[in-house]
Amino acid sequence: MASPAQPGTIFSPALAARFDRLVTLYPVRRSALVPMLLYAQDEIGYVSDAVVAEVAARIGITELDVRNVVSYYSLLKTRPAGKYHVQVCTNISCMLRGGNEILDHCKKKLGIPNKGVTPDGVFSLEEVECIGACSWAPAAQVNYAFHENLTPESMDQVLSDYRAKAPNGEGK
């Protein structure tokens, strides 16, 4: 089952090479599973059926084993999010400094509910638990980038900066 090189890989050569190495770092290949899924999602956009199949084959476990793990971790998504996934923290430290207001503002500005995706596929929105920015609250992450000490006005700026980065007509 455990075959190191996949001739028909869905990943870029760089990521495939990274995965070839990753499985060799640990006493057991399966330890590479969680990082592999996250890095695959970063490249493909979400944990698609094809990702599940290839990751299962690379590690030498069943697709069911992989899906069991996927469903546990909140960063792993089985459907496409927006190109820019806006994650607003509303946990206690952020809540005390206006995290809910930032979330409401994003809903209004983007015209989508929590966990929604804009029709053009550029943005998605998610209310998240503590992201480790408590002393710089309220805070949000767009993909992996932190944006801290937010106000509705600075959040607008953050969103319009990402909007400007997305090529015209970009969508899923």
Add this chain to the structure above:
Amino acid sequence: MATLTTHPDCVPLVSYRFGKGATNIDKYLELDGYKSARKAMELGPDAIIAEMKTSNLRGRGGAGFPTGMKWSFVPKQSAKPKYVLVNGDESEPGTCKDRLIFEHDPHAVIEGVIIAALAIQAKMGFIYLRGEYRYLIEIMEKAVADAYARGFLGKKIFGSDFDLDVVVQTGAGAYEVGEESALMESLEGKRGIPRIRPPFPAVVGLYGGPTIINNAETIATVPHIFRIGAAEYAKLGTERNGGTRLFCLSGHLVRPGVYELPMGYNLKKMIYEVGGGIPNGKKLKAVVPGGSSTPVLTADEIDIGMDFDQVGKAGSMLGSGGVVVLDETVCMVEFALRTMKFYQHESCGWCIPCREGTDWLKKSLTRLHAGGGVDKDIDNIRYLAENMLGRTFCPLGDAAAMPTIAFVKKFRKEFEDHLEGRGCPKHRAAEPEPALV
């Protein structure tokens, strides 16, 4: 980017290299880097552990277990390989200190792993960071690669006969994985479900081998103990609570931030002098002293020293160092509900008292906050929470129950005010959501 905030009372020990470009290995070496690892190598396992015991360093993840003692539990002889595991899954609401360590001083984490590995004679270490900390994973991976290139990791480190491999691992979003046994499951490529103890990780841990698992701040403190001397380190703190710690001040403060202060520093002073007091002329209502799982303190309970023993005596816990400050405008039912929403979301579902308990507590608190509560609800909330205590594999159940009990006990009047027909005007009604996952 996260930066340290300073105050004249701060003692820069763990933060000694913050803001000095120490992610660069040459800069790190210039600032006494990797000297402690060489010193530890000369001392040998028994003397390393003796030094750790002298330092009175206690685990910075939350439980405050003496680190030297934890290390001493690892058997000298073992048929299975031993491991050192760094817990950088920082997820306790109110806590944002490990971020600074990874961002400003990644080599201190590596050096701490080397010393721990020398102490128990482990040949492999893992540094586990939460998936959200992607930029820090990149910093850590670069630091590990640089350490390999210099011969500080890999075969025959520092020219000795000792081999040590270190791998940086990413999580993918799960508070539960910050619990030691769930973290080991995650590192084995599984769902982060806790293991029952005993056996403890020191005997049966990662891949079934004896394992030291320490919080990132704990590990990053280790080289500093050998840098200044264990006795000197111990003297910075209070009795049985050695050294300093990174306190994360958040919430209603004029100057929130992460500050390094001596263990035992007075909480009142921390809020009013270090944190600059409560903004907008408001009064202090309550303080969550050590992350969301620690029982709340009222405004007149804060004249205490911030070490594990003194906060414990005051009926709470020093926890993870996340000090969350609430002014008089905060609705305690809303705060209790938000706290419970978190634990309900994060419960892994393995132990029934936690899975069902957090869900029912969230439902009860939601109803109470919306104004639909009945008299019995308040006692039921407390009864339910009390029956979760100690009945789960891991402390997540306790972490959800303890603050809830304290909210009801100390702010019962506010819960009563929410009863029938007197819902909180601040209640946010749930709205239908599409499923993204």
